[in-house]
Amino acid sequence: MELLVAIAIGVMTAAGIYLVLRQRTFPAILGVALLSYAVNVFLFTSGRLALDMPPVLVGDEYATGTYADPLPQALVLTAIVISFGMTAVVVLMALGAYLSSRTDRSDIGGEAESEARP
Amino acid sequence: MEATSDMLPLIVALPFLGALLPGIVIRAGRDTCTWFTLFPTALALLMLLLHAPGVMAGEVYHWRLDWLPGLGLDANFFLDGLGLLFAGLILGIGLLIILYARFYLSKNDPMGQFFTYLLLFQGAMVGIVLSDNILLLLIFWELTSLSSFLLIGYWNHLPEGRQGARMALAVTGMGGLAMIGGMLILGEIAGSYDISVILQHKDAIQASDWYLPALLLILLGCFTKSAQFPFHFWLPHAMAAPTPVSAYLHSATMVKAGLFLMARLWPVLSGTPEWFYIVATTGLITMVIAAVIALFKDDLKGLLAFSTVSHLGLITMLLGFGTEAAALVAVFHIINHASFKAALFMTAGIVDHEAHTRDIKRLGGLRHLMPVTFVIATITALSMAGIPPLNGFISKEMMLKETTYAAWAGNPWLVPALATFGALFSVAYSFRYIWHVFMGPVRDDYPARPHDPGFGMWAGPALLAAIVVGIGVAPFVVEPFVNVVAGAVTGAPQDTHLKLWHGVNAALFMSIAAILGGALLLASHRALEAGWLRAGPPAAKAIFDAIVGAATRAARGLTDGLHDGSLTRFSAIFVVTVTLAGAIAWSTGEIGAPSRATLPIAIVPLIATVLLVGATLCLVAFHRNRLLALVLIGVVGLTVAVGFAYFSAPDLAMTQLSVEVVTIILLLLALNFLPRETPRESSGARRLRDGVLAVAGGGAVAALAYAMMTRDFALPSISSYHLANSYKGGGGTNVVNVILVDFRGFDTYGEIIVLGIAALVIFALTQTVLRGAGGRFLESQGRPGGEAGDRHPLMMVVATRVMMPMALMVGVYIFLRGHNEPGGGFIAGLIVAIALLMQYMASGFAWAEARQRVPYHSTIALGVLIATATGIGAWFNGVPFLTSAHDYFTVPGIAELHLSTAVAFDVGVFLTVLGAVMLALWSLSRMARRTGEPVNVEPMDVNPAADAASSREG
Structure with a gap:
């Protein structure tokens, strides 16, 4: 099972990197979104995988082995909400740039100019 | 003798507190503003003088407060003779300067700002001289660099002002950085950062291998601050400042900070050959070179600036000799120099103010037009030249005597000869200040008709001139004080007799030679000047600018190479760097065998x-x-x-x-x-490159994740603590929620604030875009529409209306159970936001917004405020911020109710999340409205009820 999760993280990261390296803003936003999924899942797995052991206390049982690790979950929970905030800011920046400059290219000058030529 | 005085921190704090006033009370007029500046200064001076009798009796006052004891940084102050002298100079001359500045500044100059800067500087200086902790001293040291930057650049419309300020900041700031290193080494050797402790460890410090590096670094700080060669060049450029600033910073106080520190650390640093050769040589060179340059300066303030550099060199040299007698002369000359040089700067300012020029070539004959100024300037300039019976004569005589005891590399006449040579030029430029400005025929081409200024402007320099004469005629008045201060510098009691007449000795002949030679130099000034100009000495500013320019170009080249503004480029650099770093760590580190099934x-x-x-x-x-x-x-x-x-x-x-x-x-x-x-615009090669980068990065992350998941924790996790204490300590069974609102509440508090800020940023961005070109573009586009027939379909409107209360109920339920079951403020906030969004989608944002009372900004603010209030509430229980409290109540007829303050915190989280999400989406919808999207009156496109009503009416 660990292998499957690792593959999922890897594929999402790779796709995220590839999209971030595109020259238009929208794919870059999608790339950032994918990267945040990957990072969140990665952080989550640092508590190791556990099946059917949600960290909700039952009775007087407090032992570590009987519950999933709650700490990464708490960290990831806020990370998910914050990544929404980040995505929203990036979207607005992209939108603002597009509306103000009439182009959704992320690179003006520099590398893009040389590569944009056919 | 030791004593505690609670007034010490107040003396330091008063100027800082006072700095708040002038900027405000300037509205009440310039005089009121001046009074409010004089008041804190005078009060601080008064409090200082209350300690004077004790200090004269040999008392040392202390005041201690632990600030950051873990770092050795404590707010410790102490006052001994040396501190008393400097603090007295700073506050006393400060008073005169404030009075002088009141009349010097023109109506167009923002006086409130000036006095604020001046008091900030004053506070920082007093802080330096009263600190008993070298780290605290460093803080004040940097503060003087900053506040003097503001003061030098006060006339920020003048390019010279700005350049001078930048140069001063660059040079003194660089020295300050070096000094931080030196002070840290010194503190490490002594085992304490308290000056009074460090002063006890002379032997340990001088025996240490780190003595020389520490000495060099500290001296770098002192030499840059006190404008010693080769760092002397910033001081003349700082003369672009208003004259009160030059008189205050560049004669009496700031440039003496370096001297102060050398004197303060004299007992532990001096006495070694390194100290003698570095300090005394630098001082001697500075003294001679600056005196020579000063003679050829046509700018009055330029002349005085170089003369200041020269005198600072003289004092540095005396401290460098490392003998107690020389240190005493240094102390005495600090007093004398402050008195005559501040007065001279002020007279230069008066001349500039009245004649509208400070170019010596355009002046002359002023003695008839400005008799009062002439008298003051003559007395003080003669003192600078070292003419009896003025105070400058006594200290210069004593200085020359000390040089005869100093053998440089076994050579007994080198130092005295060079010192006499410097003194000769010193006499020459002092005479020139009198002769070329005030003597000679009255001219008819002054830029303005000069006349003596009002009493307010000449009162300060006149008082100083009186002191110059007073000390000269009756040196025994200051004798006890000089002995106490010298005792504080050397750490041994001093009992030197100060007198005007020292008898016929070597120093007297050197003095006579200097005076005669100086007069001769002045007489042949014209010829010498021609030679000087032909020789074309190197301009320090050009060298400085070249160095700064080269550094800027190098920095820009590096930055532009890495970050040329191309997002894809530095994303690629980032991916490569991180992947490589990971690969290196992976290949060099050790990873154990998989330990987990x-x-x-x-x-x-x-x-x-x-x-x-x-x-x-x-x-x-x-x-x-x-x-x-x-x-x-x-x-x-x-x-x-x-x-x-x-x-x-x-x-x-x-x-x-x-x-x-x-x-x-x-x-x-x-x-x-x-x-x-x-x-599609990337080339095949580009896509291949990106693909390789992506696969490498993704593969690395996957490998890392797999390696991590197949191994157990290397160290015991703290999660078991959270599991064990979640119910007992936090009162909830959902450990994740308890961690969020209780164990790690402070983190969550930060997160909701960040989220709120993100939403406000989005709002501000939208506002900017709509106001600018973006808004016009949207208007020109028109509404995108035309793709869907119904904008607000009947079915969707009805369905979302029905779902609204249900969704809200689910939200409340999720919120309430959050502490014990999965749920909580974050999730509830999102669910309620979705419930509201459904209405917006169904009937349009404008329609929904018109029916919504509370703005989202306030929702965010309310959320953060509730969370803050909950956190602060803990203080009233005597526990740290955000410590939660909980208890169980039984509500008759319903159920056992569990109330925790964490629930209130969660309400804050809920409101912030709700507000932030809605504000972000609402901002986007405003853009749609800008395209001219119509605002519907009816909630849906086809409204059967309205249609029926209208048909009835029809």
């Missing part, structure tokens, strides 16, 4: 993985069709949510699910304005 692969997760990987690959393949890409990323997000649920993280699953919904809505709204397709 893996879970068997089940069929459902396998299908989910295939779905997720498939959707992600499709996303990459079809990302040019943006709507399709959105659908695919939705699939990825939902699969991740399901994965969280599967791996025992119900809270995460719920959060991910609701965030996914709002994210997709957000992106859909944004896509409304953006192009629908991404053009």
Whole structure:
């Protein structure tokens, strides 16, 4: 099972990197979104995988082995909400740039100019 | 003798507190402003003088406060003779300067600002001289650099002012950085950062291998601050400042900070050959070179600036001799120099103020026009030249005598000869100040008709001139004081007799030679000047500018090479760097064998993985069709949510699910304005490069994740603590929620603030875009519409209305159970936001907004405020910020109720999340309205009820 999760993280990261390296803003936003999924899942797995052991206390049982690790979950929970905030800011920046400059290219000058030529 | 005085910190704090006033009370007029500046200074001086009798009796006053004891940084102050002298100079001359500045500054100069800067500087200087902790001293040291930057650049409309200020900051700031290093070494050797402790460890410090580095670094700080060669060049350029600043900073106080520190650390640093050769030589060179340059300066303030540099060199040299007698002369000359030089600067300012020029070539004959100024300037300039019976004569005589005892590399006449040579030039430029400005015939081409200024302007320099004469005629008056201060510098009691007449000795002959030679030099000034100009001495400013220019170019080249503004470029650099760093760590580090049994692969997760990987690959393949890409990323997000649920993280699953919904809505709204397709524009090679980078990065992360998951924790996790104490300490069984609102409440508090800020940023961005070119572009585009027949379909409106109360109820339920079951403020906030968003989608944002009372900004603010109030509430229980309290109540007839302050905190989280999400989406909808999208009156396109009513009427 660990292998499957690792593959999922890897594929999402790779796709995220590839999209971030595109020259238009929208794919870059999608790339950032994918990267945040990957990072969140990665952080989550640092508590190791556990099946059917949600960290909700039952009775007087407090032992570590009987519950999933709650700490990464708490960290990831806020990370998910914050990544929404980040995505929203990036979207607005992209939108603002597009509306103000009439182009959704992320690179003006520099590398893009040389590569944009056919 | 030791004593404690609670007034010490007040003396330091008063100027800082006073600095708040002038900027405000300037509205009440310039005189009021001056009074409010004089008052804190005078009060501080008074408090200082109250200590004077004790200090004269040999008392040392202390005041201690532990600030950051772990770092050795404590707010410790002490006052001994040396501190008394300097603090007295700073505050006393400060008073005169404030009075002088009142009349010097013109009506157009912002006086409130000036006095604020001046008091800031004053406070920082007093802080330096009273600190008993070298780290504290460093803080004040840097503060003087900053405040003097503001003062030198006060006339910021003048390029010379700005350049001079920058140069002063660069040079003294660089020295300050070096000094931090030296002070830290010194503190490490002595084992304490307290000056009074360090002063006890002379032997340990001088025996240490680190003595020389520490000495060099500290001296670098002192020499830059006190404008010693080769760092002397910033001081003349700082003369672009208003004259009160020059008189205050560059004669009496700031440039003496370096001297002060050398004197303060004299007992532990001096006495070694290194000290003698570095300090005495630098001082001697500075004294001679600056005196020579000063003679050829036509700018009055330039002449005085170089003469100041020269006198600072003289004092440095005396301290460098390392004998107690020389240190005493240094102290005495500090007093004398401050008195005559501040007065001279003020007279230069008066001349400039009245004649509208400070060019010596355009002046002359002023003695008839400005008799008062002439008298003051003559007395003080003669003192600078070392003419009896003025105070400058006594200290110069004593200085020359000390030089006869100093053998440089076994050579007994080198130092005295050079010192006499410097003194000769000193006499020459002093005479020139009198002769070429005040003597000679009255001219008829002054830029303005000079006359003596009002009493307020000449009162200060006149008082100083009186002191110059007083000390000269009756040196026994200051004798006890000089002995006490010298005792504080050397650490041994001093009993030197100061007198005007020293008898016929070598020093007298050197003095006579200097005076005669100086007069001769002045007589042949014209010829010498021609030679000087022909020789064309190197301009320090050009060298400085070249160095700064080269540094700037190098920095710019590096920065532009890495960050040329291309997002893709530095993303690529980032990916490569991180991947390489990971690869290096992986190949050089040790990784143990897998220590954890893996879970068997089940069929459902396998299908989910295939779905997720498939959707992600499709996303990459079809990302040019943006709507399709959105659908695919939705699939990825939902699969991740399901994965969280599967791996025992119900809270995460719920959060991910609701965030996914709002994210997709957000992106859909944004896509409304953006192009629908991404053009294909990358070359094949570029795509290959990006593909390689992506596979390398992704592969590395996957390998790392797999390696981590197949191994146990290297160190015991703190999670067991959270599990064990969640119910007992936090009163909740949902450990994740208890961690969020209780154990790690402070983190969460920070997160909601960040979220709120992000939402406000979005609002501000929208505002800017709409006001600028973006808004005009939107208007010209017109509404995108025409793609869907119904904008507000009947079915959707009715369905969302029905769902609204249900969704709200679910939100409340999720919120309330959050402490014990999966749920909580974050998730509830998102659910309620989705419930509201459904109304917005069904009937349009404008329609919904018109029915909504509370602005989202306030929702965010209220949320943060509630969270803060909950946190502060803990203080009233005598526990730290955000410590939660909880108890169980039984409400008759309902159930046992568990109340925790964490619930109130969670309300804050809930409101902030709700407000932030709504504000972000609302901002986007404002853009749509700008395209001219009509605002519907009816909630839906086809409203049967309204139609029926209208048909009845019809």
